[in-house]
Amino acid sequence: MRFRQLALSLGWSLLFWISFAVMLAGEDRVRLAQRNIHTGYWTLVLVDSAWCVTFALLTPPIFYIVEKYPVTKQTRLRRTTAYLLGTIPFMLVFACMRWLILPPWNSVLQQFVPRSFHNLVSITYGFADQTWTYLATVITAHAFTYHSRARKEETERLEAQQALADVERAAEQALKSKEAAEKRAREADEALKAARDRRDS
Numbered sequence: 394m395r396f397r398q399l400a401l402s403l404g405w406s407l408l409f410w411i412s413f414a415v416m417l418a419g420e421d422r423v424r425l426a427q428r429n430i431h432t433g434y435w436t437l438v439l440v441d442s443a444w445c446v447t448f449a450l451l452t453p454p455i456f457y458i459v460e461k462y463p464v465t466k467q468t469r470l471r472r473t474t475a476y477l478l479g480t481i482p483f484m485l486v487f488a489c490m491r492w493l494i495l496p497p498w499n500s501v502l503q504q505f506v507p508r509s510f511h512n513l514v515s516i517t518y519g520f521a522d523q524t525w526t527y528l529a530t531v532i533t534a535h536a537f538t539y540h541s542r543a544r545k546e547e548t549e550r551l552e553a554q555q556a557l558a559d560v561e562r563a564a565e566q567a568l569k570s571k572e573a574a575e576k577r578a579r580e581a582d583e584a585l586k587a588a589r590d591r592r593d594s
Contacts, residue, residue, distance in 0.1 A: 406453055409452075414438055421440075425437075448487075451487060488514075488517050497512040
């Protein structure tokens with residue numbers, strides 16, 4: 394069940410992020426054309442997909458962490474600070490994963506270039522996009538967590554109300570059964586007393 398949930402989360406994450414690669418490739422193609430650099434659309438889709446797949450792989454862990462440690466009224470300052478500082482390790486992990494998924498693309502040479510420490514570091518140059526994407530993911534994860542918890546609490550409240558109603562109905566039924574038994578006992582006593590009176594007379 395846990396594996397299925399993880400696979401489903403990863404699947405939705407990949408579907409969500411890969412859909413952006415198609416749009417990003419179109420945008421990159423226009424920007425490069427303005428600089429008189431003509432790169433094939435599907436090449437740009439591949440390059441942008443590498444970025445989006447990296448975001449997709451990191452999204453489920455962020456949701457998991459937020460689910461375990463959400464910002465609450467009691468932990469607002471401490472956890473908000475922790476999530477803000479989390480931008481740094483996120484960028485480092487993102488750079489390593491992106492570097493491993495696909496070699497860097499050089500738009501001037503129009504080819505993929507060998508991996509090196511320099512182009513690993515150069516991935517962090519897009520820190521603005523990475524930062525806002527990380528923060529947007531954290532905020533979305535909190536919204537999802539709050540919604541899930543509210544829905545769970547509402548379900549538990551309704552179940553508790555239903556259980557209480559069932560107990561009240563059972564108690565009412567037990568009381569009616571007791572009253573009926575007492576009535577039958579009284580009737581039996583009265584019948585027995587009447588029979589005795591007739592015998593004695």
